[in-house]
Amino acid sequence: MRVESWQGFVFVSFSQTGPSLVEHFGDLGEKLGSYAFDQMVCVRRLDYEVACNWKLLVENAMEEYHTGTVHHASLGQQYAVQEDTRGHWDTIHIPQETSIAVLPGETAPFPPVPGLTGRAARGTYFTMLHPATQFACTQDSMWWLRIVPLGPTRSRLGVGFCFPRTTVARADFEAGAKKYMHRWETGIAEDNGICEAQQAGLTSVLRRPGPFALREPAVHRLNNWVLDQVLDGPGRRRAMLGP
Numbered sequence: 001m002r003v004e005s006w007q008g009f010v011f012v013s014f015s016q017t018g019p020s021l022v023e024h025f026g027d028l029g030e031k032l033g034s035y036a037f038d039q040m041v042c043v044r045r046l047d048y049e050v051a052c053n054w055k056l057l058v059e060n061a062m063e064e065y066h067t068g069t070v071h072h073a074s075l076g077q078q079y080a081v082q083e084d085t086r087g088h089w090d091t092i093h094i095p096q097e098t099s100i101a102v103l104p105g106e107t108a109p110f111p112p113v114p115g116l117t118g119r120a121a122r123g124t125y126f127t128m129l130h131p132a133t134q135f136a137c138t139q140d141s142m143w144w145l146r147i148v149p150l151g152p153t154r155s156r157l158g159v160g161f162c163f164p165r166t167t168v169a170r171a172d173f174e175a176g177a178k179k180y181m182h183r184w185e186t187g188i189a190e191d192n193g194i195c196e197a198q199q200a201g202l203t204s205v206l207r208r209p210g211p212f213a214l215r216e217p218a219v220h221r222l223n224n225w226v227l228d229q230v231l232d233g234p235g236r237r238r239a240m241l242g243p
Contacts, residue, residue: 007037009144025129026087032125034117035137040162043177046185048157050192052199054132054149055226057157060191061134061145062092062126062222065215070194074186076104080126082217088130090225092218095123099140102179103186109176110167112139128218130225140167143184153199159188 002013004021006029011021022029050057060066068077078100080092094100099108112121116139119125124138132147146158161184167173201207212220 007033007035008040009037024088026089027085028087028089028127028129031083031085031091032120032127032135032137034115034120035113035142036115036164037135037142037162039114040142040164041168042160042162043168044181045158045160046188048159048188048192049150050155050157050195051153052155052195053152053202054147054155055222056195056198057145057147057155057191058128058132058134059219059222060195061136062090062128062218063216064092064094065213066194070190071187074103074190075100075183080215080218088225089127090130090218090221091125091127093119093123093125095119097122099138100124101138101141101143101183103183106179106183108140109172109179110140110163110170113141113164114166128222130222131229140164141180157188157192159184 002016004011004013006021006025013021018024064078064080067075071077078094080094083091083093085091099110102108120137121139124136127135127137129135132149134145136143136145141161141163143159143161148156148158150156161180163173163177170176
């Protein structure tokens with residue numbers, strides 16, 4: 001196996017050949033570099049076993065379409081801007097001047113990440129490092145998700161919550177972090193629940209496949225990426241998935 005690290009995260013490849021990690025992720029470093037992940041501390045980790053296929057969790061993490069229904073009483077509706085990427089990763093950006101790592105109506109108690117620049121300072125990036133790792137990055141913190149298939153209808157979801165070292169060193173960190181943990185645990189529980197319901201719906205005899213909604217372009221791109229890895233050529237994918 002090949003092992004490489006970037007910004008404090010360790011990646012493993014089962015192939016002795018192929019591009020380096022930096023080449024694999026293309027412009028990921030350019031867009032996310034100012035978060036300075038290597039200067040953050042993972043303060044808590046949670047693991048879940050979810051009764052759904054891994055792709056349902058991945059799709060859920062990359063679209064804001066569901067937020068107005070699944071999270072209507074907690075996180076509320078979110079609106080994303082699609083961004084082009086280069087490499088084996090994808091992202092959407094949610095413009096908002098304040099951190100969405102706390103619940104709506106609450107004031108984020110911690111300052112922004114030192115040195116944060118560009119669009120990163122003006123909203124949240126929800127990314128997908130193909131095939132199944134997410135970096136969710138907002139102005140004052142980040143959380144990562146790692147999805148591992150356990151079978152066709154069961155997955156393991158690992159989540160880590162990170163803050164800059166300067167934030168963790170604050171005297172009020174423990175008290176302030178409770179707002180973030182409450183928001184994260186609330187959102188994750190709702191996402192896991194709807195993915196399990198979606199998995200059950202996929203087995204229904206009444207299920208009929210339909211087109212993607214206009215607010216699901218990131219899910220369409222994700223499905224195209226998966227097909228590109230398993231089909232002989234990318235030309236077949238659009239005919240299978242529709243416009």
